[in-house]
Ligand SMILES: NC(=O)C1=CN([C@@H]2O[C@H](COP(=O)(O)OP(=O)(O)OC[C@H]3O[C@@H](n4cnc5c(N)ncnc54)[C@H](O)[C@@H]3O)[C@@H](O)[C@H]2O)C=CC1
């Protein structure tokens with residue numbers, strides 16, 4: 411007979427997009443476990459204590475916090491106590507791309523991870539399972555183990571396991587509640603197997619056992635990078651085909667539908683777009699490229715680098731098309747940018763393709779009104795000041811003179827020459843486009859960077875309609 415699962419004391423270092431929602435879901439499903447989330451930033455921790463003003467927007471998240479906060483879910487800045495008390499410590503700190511020094515522009519910055527590990531090594535006095543939740547280079551667990559073994563007295567206290575996170579923003583709660591799989595990698599020793607089993611027991615509170623897969627450490631670390639690389643590769647593949655479709659008269663959505671019905675290819679992640687964004691796809695591929703280069707695997711590195719090259723190209727060519735279609739100049743023209751988040755249902759803007767599009771249009775002299783239902787004002791301006799990460803501005807831009815951030819979509823489009831859709835928010839599909847057309851300068855252009863709108867209808871209203879992977883719908887005679 412199997413024994414009842416242990417009432418584990420769980421702590422998570424890092425109260426961000428991964429640490430916060432993951433711990434909420436564990437707390438909800440494991441009422442016998444005490445879950446404490448610790449972060450360095452007091453403001454962020456204070457926000458997590460208020461379900462109505464959480465630091466991140468995720469559908470369903472505030473209800474989860476409301477149901478568990480103060481019962482078995484706690485947020486704190488007291489990292490040391492949280493570590494001391496825990497049996498299982500998740501480390502979910504950021505691993506962003508390095509911006510300076512060796513490997514700058516490609517390698518992952520592991521300083522947050524190392525400092526979390528050093529703190530654990532310094533304060534822990536009882537046995538701990540350390541869970542690498544952050545996305546890391548392959549063999550990173552070796553570094554953690556070295557940090558933990560610097561003090562031979564405490565070395566035996568620690569078991570490191572890798573448990574990558576596969577949630578996507580905007581659907582984080584659902585992804586955590588119903589994951590395709592949970593992956594746990596551990597050392598192939600009796601103690602390693604025991605650590606993996608204990609973490610699997612936590613997930614087994616709500617995830618079917620057959621979906622919890624276990625493996626060795628390096629395969630687990632590698633699988634996370636590869637999963638993101640394959641997903642991003644599909645988007646770059648379909649985006650490259652969108653250009654071919656525009657040149658030939660084929661329709662990229664029709665092509666995606668036709669190939670996606672082949673069960674070997676599958677229908678998901680074949681939506682052509684202005685380019686993928688988000689904090690991870692670019693970072694993790696760059697990390698994979700760097701790792702491959704470091705190992706002398708030049709062809710492997712070059713292969714994966716192309717995924718980024720196509721993504722950059724897609725963002726650039728989308729904006730070039732805006733300029734060329736609008737009589738080769740957008741200088742002094744008002745353009746309404748609809749959507750600034752990197753995808754719908756999130757307020758996150760990390761690596762958002764909208765920023766590249768905005769910057770290119772600023773370069774061309776346009777005046778921009780930006781509307782997004784969830785991106786906070788200060789975050790948008792901070793992004794605008796920094797510019798796109800892979801092509802930062804060479805000179806300061808007169809941002810405040812040329813950009814307005816508006817909270818009413820109809821105000822954004824009033825007097826505009828063009829609408830540029832950068833994020834696939836559902837609300838953009840149901841706007842009053844007759845009213846919008848009436849308030850715009852003619853000819854009124856729409857550039858749908860997400861292929862979400864009803865293009866035929868917009869054309870009938872009178873718009874010049876440009877989408878991805880299709881010929882434009884234009885009222886101009888073709889043979890002038
Ligand atoms: N955002 C996402 O959707 C996903 C992210 N990941 C990976 O998860 C990791 C975390 O990503 P996010 O949650 O998006 O990052 P984030 O930036 O939202 O959160 C990281 C948090 O860690 C905190 N932190 C930094 N050093 C710390 C320390 N020593 N002790 C305690 N807290 C510390 C920061 O203050 C921050 O609040 C990254 O490696 C990322 O690649 C994996 C899957 C999905």
Ligand SMILES: O=C(O)[C@H]1O[C@H](OP(=O)(O)OP(=O)(O)OC[C@H]2O[C@@H](n3ccc(=O)[nH]c3=O)[C@H](O)[C@@H]2O)[C@H](O)[C@@H](O)[C@@H]1O
Nearest residue numbers: 575576577578579645679680681683686687688690752753
């Ligand atoms: O490691 C991570 O951070 C996460 O990265 C992605 O999740 P996320 O970036 O939150 O969101 P996605 O839904 O993957 O979208 C990423 C970008 O690709 C774009 N996209 C997505 C799908 C598609 O068909 N076309 C497309 O352009 C989205 O608009 C968005 O800009 C992965 O989907 C998660 O499994 C992974 O855990």
